[in-house]
Amino acid sequence: xxxxxxxxxxxxxxxxxxxxxxxxxxxxxxxxxxxxxxxxxxxxxxxxxxxxxxxxxxxxxxxxxxxxxxxxxxxxxxxxxxxxxxxxxxxxxxxxxxxxxxxxxxxxxxxxxxxxxxxxxxxxxxxxxxxxxxxxxxxxxxxxxxxxxxxxxxxxxxxxxxxxxxxxxxxxxxxxxxxxxxxxxxxxxxxxxxxxxxxxxxxxxxxxxxxxxxxxxxxxxxxxxxxxxxxxxxxxxxxxxxxxxxxxxxxxxxxxxxxxxxxxxxxxxxxxxxxxxxxxxxxxxxxxxxxxxxxxxxxxxxxxxxxxxxxxxxxxxxxxxxxxxxxxxxxxxxxxxxxxxxxxxxxxxxxxxxxxxxxxxxxxxxxxxxxxxxxxxxxxxxxxxxxxxxxxxxxxxxxxxxxxxxxxxxxxxxxxxxxxxxxxxxxxxxxxxxxxxxxxxx
Numbered sequence: 001x002x003x004x005x006x007x008x009x010x011x012x013x014x015x016x017x018x019x020x021x022x023x024x025x026x027x028x029x030x031x032x033x034x035x036x037x038x039x040x041x042x043x044x045x046x047x048x049x050x051x052x053x054x055x056x057x058x059x060x061x062x063x064x065x066x067x068x069x070x071x072x073x074x075x076x077x078x079x080x081x082x083x084x085x086x087x088x089x090x091x092x093x094x095x096x097x098x099x100x101x102x103x104x105x106x107x108x109x110x111x112x113x114x115x116x117x118x119x120x121x122x123x124x125x126x127x128x129x130x131x132x133x134x135x136x137x138x139x140x141x142x143x144x145x146x147x148x149x150x151x152x153x154x155x156x157x158x159x160x161x162x163x164x165x166x167x168x169x170x171x172x173x174x175x176x177x178x179x180x181x182x183x184x185x186x187x188x189x190x191x192x193x194x195x196x197x198x199x200x201x202x203x204x205x206x207x208x209x210x211x212x213x214x215x216x217x218x219x220x221x222x223x224x225x226x227x228x229x230x231x232x233x234x235x236x237x238x239x240x241x242x243x244x245x246x247x248x249x250x251x252x253x254x255x256x257x258x259x260x261x262x263x264x265x266x267x268x269x270x271x272x273x274x275x276x277x278x279x280x281x282x283x284x285x286x287x288x289x290x291x292x293x294x295x296x297x298x299x300x301x302x303x304x305x306x307x308x309x310x311x312x313x314x315x316x317x318x319x320x321x322x323x324x325x326x327x328x329x330x331x332x333x334x335x336x337x338x339x340x341x342x343x344x345x346x347x348x349x350x351x352x353x354x355x356x357x358x359x360x361x362x363x364x365x366x367x368x369x370x371x372x373x374x375x376x377x378x379x380x381x382x383x384x385x386x387x388x389x390x391x392x393x394x395x396x397x398x399x400x401x402x403x404x405x406x407x408x409x410x411x412x413x414x415x416x417x418x419x420x421x422x423x424x425x426x427x428x429x430x431x432x433x434x435x436x437x438x439x440x441x442x
Contacts, residue, residue: 020069020070020071020072021067021068021069021070022067022068022070022079023066023067023068023082024057024060024061024065024068025080025082026079026080026081026082027051027057027060027068027079027080028051028057028077028079028080029051029052029053029054029057029076030050030051030075030076030077031050031051031070031075031076031077031079032048032049032050032051032070032071032074032075033048033049033050033051033060033068033069033070033071034047034048034068034069034070034071034387035047035048035060035063035065035068035387036065036068036069036387037063037065038388039385039387039388039392039394040112040116041063042059042063042112043059043108043109043111043112044056044059044108044112045112045115045394045396045401045404046362046364046383046385046394047385047387047388048364048385048386048387049362050074050075050076050362050363059108074363115396115400118397118400119394119395122380122395122397123395125176125434126178126369126370128434129176129178129180129432129433129434130178130180130432132432133178133180133193133430133432136161136165136193136432137189137190137193139157139161140161140189140192140193140196140221141189142157143157143158143161143221144189144192144222144225144228147222147225147228147259147263148228148259151259151262151263151264152263152264154263155263155264155265158218158221158222159214159218161221162196162214162217162218162221163214165196165197165200165217165433166200166210166213166214166217167210168433168435169200169201169203169204169213169433169435170203170204170210170213171435174372174373174374174435175201175204175372175373175433175434175435176370176371176372176380176433176434177201177348177349177353177354177370177371177372177373177431177432177433177434178354178369178370178431178432178433178434179353179354179355179367179368179369179370179426179429179430179431180426180430180431180432190312190428190430191224191308191309191312192220192221192222192223192224193221193430193432194304194308194312194429194430194431195220195221195223195301195304195305195308196217196220196221197431197432197433198304198307198308198345198348198349198431199216199217199220199300199301199304200213200216200217200220200433201348201373201433202300202303202304202341202344202345202348203216203300204373205344205345205347205348205373206300206340206341206344212268212297215266215268215269215272215297216268216269216272216297216300216301218265218266218269219265219268219269219270219271219272219273219276219297219298219301220272220301220304222256222259222260222263222265222269222273223256223272223273223276223301223305224252224256225256225259225260225263225273226251226252226253226254226255226256226257226258226259226273227249227252227256228259229251229252229255229259230248230249230251230252230255231248234248234249235249236314237314238314238315239315250277250285250286251286253273253274253275253276253277253285253286254274254286256273256274257270257273257274260273268295268297269297271295271297271298272295272297272298272301274286274298275289275294275295275298275302276298276301276302276305277302277305278294278298278302279302279336279337280294280299280335280336280337280338281335281336283336284302284336291338299337299338299341300341302337303329303337303341303342303345304345306329306333306336306337307325307326307329307345310324310325310328310329311325311355311428311429312428312429316427316428319427319428321355321356321357321409321410321411321412322349322352322353322354322355322356322368322429323351323352323353323356323409324409324411325353326346326349326351326353329342330342330346347373347376348373348376349371349373349376350368350371350373350376350377350379351376351377351406352368352371352379352406352409353368353371353429354368354369354370354371354379354429354431355367355368355425355426355429355431356368356409357409357410357411357412357415357423357425358381358406358407358408358409358410359406359407359408359410360381360383360404360405360406360407361404361405361406361407362404364383364384364385365383365384365410365415365419365423366381366382366383366384366396366423367381367382367423367424367425368380368381369381369382369395370434375399377398377405377406378397378398378399379398379406380395380396380397380398381395381396381398381406382394382395382423383395383396384419384422384423386418386422390422390424393422412425
């Protein structure tokens, strides 16, 4: 990747050391300030921001702060000069009344209260999704472990889980895709769940029927089942495989079809297991099939499997960020996939998929925690604000912030230690979904 450009002070103490203080009378448009108040005690979206207009200054006056911290390096100019101090024998004028509320302040306070309520709802949703993910992850672990020795029971458990997931995704009006920040467990089982979840989301985007989606879910869940017959030291090797080891690894597609037969999987699900490493240009394995020979369901799983392997390789040091993985697939591997499902997948995850570290147009940093595939450019973003404790961090709905957008994606190594610890990006990216009822606002 080359040298990594650091985009924030080495430590947050550097930023504090560079901050100075002014009075409310010295404020002017263009100053970057920090309000030393709890986030809920003022009407602004953030506690740190660059002043945009006089109305904001009037609102800050009314907060009654004796002094306000500002950062010269992030400001467009210097603060106003202090007014002349009166001479010792000069009569002191009575303090002037606070300025009247600027237009829109009452609306801003109401909007802030609604934003706080929405934040509480988002936090509750994330906690609920993480519980569902953990339950699904544990279920997948049991299914894949038992498949070789109790195939019929494993198939029934998988059909139950996939059926629930398909019903939740297909029958609801909108679905939020979340990056899971909990303990993800063992990578092999999480990979199978990741591929199943993302494949089902892509099927929804492409308008697949419920029956097709169930076959897809079963094939995606068991797509790597043939690896159970590959030596573990090869499966879990973090260094590049030798040619002999790679040849052994490539056998898992064919080996998986034998296990699929014992499981009693459908022909369409079994095709996924056989073809999930085949590519439209004929460069895949085990048979080097070209686009017209591939089953439509295996095409989906091949895209998703490639993406998840880029985000979550055996060696974590080789991992790409979600944004990098999508960009790499489109720029480097585009010829390997059919155009329609590939573009649908990118649209499904958004330009900045959940788990991406981003910089916003106001120069703040955040972690994309969830997206609505119907509005992929408007994700929910957990924002780094050193003035707010991590367990109270602000999660903003970009759809509600008309003057704010995402400027760029970042790698974890570009962040200062405090920012990295605050945002807590996972070394391995994991997804789960939160379906909404047809009439429920998103």
